[in-house]
Amino acid sequence: MLVRNQFKLLSIIVPLATLVLARFWPPAWWLFAIILPLIALGIYDLLQRKHTILRIYPVIGHMRFIFEYIRPEIQQYFVESDTNGQPVNREFRALVYQRAKGVRDTRPFGTVFDVYRNGYEWVNHSLAPKAVHEKNPRVLFGSPDCLQPYAASPLNISAMSFGALSKNAIMALNKGARIDGFAHNSGEGGLSPYHLRHGGDLIWQIGTGYFGCRNANGEFDEALFTEKAGLEVVKMIEIKLSQGAKPGHGGILPAVKLTQEIADIRHVPMGQDVVSPPAHTAFSTPTGLLEFVARLRELSGGKPVGFKLCIGRKSEFLSICKAMLETGIAPDFITVDGAEGGTGAAPIELTNSVGTPLRDGLIFIHNALIGTGLRDRIRIIASGKVMSAFHMLRLMALGADTINSARAMMFALGCIQSRHCNQDTCPTGVATQNPARYKALDVEDKSVRVANYHASMIKNLTELVAAAGLDSLNELRPWHINRRVDGTETRNYAELYPCISNGSLLSDSGREGCWQTDWNEASANHW
Known part of the structure; x- marks a missing residue:
């Protein structure tokens, strides 16, 4: 200074x-x-x-900081809102920047939200608030079949691959995860040296391209998987079935961002877009998926294994539930990705018009697992536009055990949402393979910002829980969150998203309406 x-x-x-x-x-x-x-x-x-x-x-870059300096005084007049009336992007991007930089993030003059607008949400506080007991809450992942369970933070870094992000961005994220003790999802692009350099906890994602564990034909290679899954920093394995930003479509790495180093890590040829297949080749049925889960758990030495998906046809997820009941095999976790999730490259139709939004998908999966008596065995991770502690709180009230965030972690790195991710011209060095750009991103400084943001989020989350009169995250329930639905009418999440009773889907009398129709269509032997 x-x-x-x-x-x-x-x-x-x-x-x-x-x-x-x-x-x-x-x-x-x-x-x-x-x-x-x-x-x-x-x-x-x-x-x-x-x-x-x-x-x-x-x-010339100082022009941005001039506008940033005056923005707090004018941002309330230009706030952007989502369909629920919650300010997004500018307001929350500013919040992430402040928390990442470790500067004061309090606000004068009260809320910028229109509290009487339909969609406004809030948490009920208590006249007997509690002291914060859980300063470093942990959520244990791993069924009895796991020899190496993992105690995760409530907030972790969502899947972003090396290739989509620069090597410096990957290193900064991973070092930030190590500094504050949370997990970093590798994305489907494989484990690069930059994921491993700083020793942060990793969730290794295996996509349909099997990058990093594939043979010359692009098929799953058990030997390569076993070698990398055995690394101490790899704490969990996630099978990617689909992604909210482009469900039903494989991942895309544009050729302009493909370097020889990335091609070598992924075992793909140079000079063309890297497009993952839309579906897996290692299995083709719900039962096959669960057998693959069990196989990866064995090959990894007993580490937690789960899968990620965006909900589409509900009967297909119920098919997985039926396969769990028939085989006795269950994943250790399920990551629910919402259609509102982001990506570096996707067809516009898939981004805007395909897939179930996060809250709808989350409550469905939560209910499906309760209805089949499987919920106690499986953790649920929620992912999709989470940037504040209240965003986390409301998803946890709906059944999520932990939260993944990608967008906010990119903001913590310095992303300004220029939306040049697919052109290799990112102005902040985050989503580019151009060395003239990514070398400007300082790993040491940005890793501290990522850690700062995570620490602030956990602190604010535990304070919200205490303000609600609760002792721990486990006590959160849907009725703690309210939404204005129409004028003077408000409802809580328990009324908006009712839960079914435990084991109710196992009997004909317990299935009502669409549950019966979807259950009848579901089969453990086909999607």
């Missing part, structure tokens, strides 16, 4: 001094008043390590 102020002082003093010199030597005005201060500022921008934008765009 001192050096920065010295440069600012220099840019003021030199022009003033040269005004006098200009009377006797006119060219000096141009040399000292304009050129030299800009050169000095540019040199400073290139040498500093706090702001990636200034390292990539010296001098």
Whole structure:
């Protein structure tokens, strides 16, 4: 800060001094008043390590920070809202930046939300609030079949691959995870050296392309999987069935972002888009999926294994439930991805119009597992546009055990949502393979910001729980969250998202309406 102020002082003093010199030597005005201060500022921008934008765009990058400086006074007039009336993007992006930087994130003058707008949500507080008991809450993953269960943070980094993100971004995320003790999902692009360098806990995602554990034909390779799954930093294995941003479609890494290093890690050819198949080849039925889960658990030495999906046809998930009942095999966790989830590249129709939104998918899976008597055996992870502690709280009230976040973690790295991810021209070095850009992202500084953001989220989450008069996250229930649905009418989540009774789907009398129809269509032997 001192050096920065010295440069600012220099840019003021030199022009003033040269005004006098200009009377006797006119060219000096141009040399000292304009050129030299800009050169000095540019040199400073290139040498500093706090702001990636200034390292990539010296001098002109300051325009962004000028607007950022005045934004708090005007943002309430330009706030963007989602369909539930909750301000997103600008308000919450600013919140993430502040928490990541470790600066004050309190707000004067009360809420910027329209509390009488349909869709406004809040948590019931208690007149007998509790002290915060769980300062570092943990959620245990791993069924009795697991020899190496994992105690996870309530908030972890969602799946983002090396290739989609730069090597520096991956290293900063992983080191941030190690600093504050939470997990980093690798994404489907395989385990790169940059995931492993700093020793943060990893959830290794296995997609339909089997990147990092595939043979020359693109099929699953048990030997390669066993070798990498045995690494100490790999804590859990996640099989990706589908992704909220492009469900029913394979992952895409545009050719412009494919380097030889990434091609070697993924075992794919250069010069073309890397497109994962839409479906797995290692299995083709619900029973086959569960047998694959059991096989990966065995090959990994007993680590927790689960799968990720965005809900589409409900009967297909009930088919998986039936397969669990018939085989006795259950995953250790299920990650529910919402249709509102983000991606670096996807067809617009799939991004906007395919897949079930997170809350609808979450409550369905939660109910399906309760109705089949399987909920106590399986953890649920929720993923989709989570940026504040209240976002976490309301998903946990609906049944999520932990939360994954991608968008907010990118903001913590410095992402400004320029939406150039698929063009390799990311202005902050986060989602690019251009060394001139990603080398400007300082791993040491950004890893601290990622850790800061996580720590602040957990702190605020535990304070919300205490304000509700609860001792732990386990006590959260749907009735703790309210929503304005129409004018003066409000309802709590228990009324909006009713739960079915334990084991009710196992008998004909317990299935009502669409549950009966979907159950009849479901089969353990086919999707």
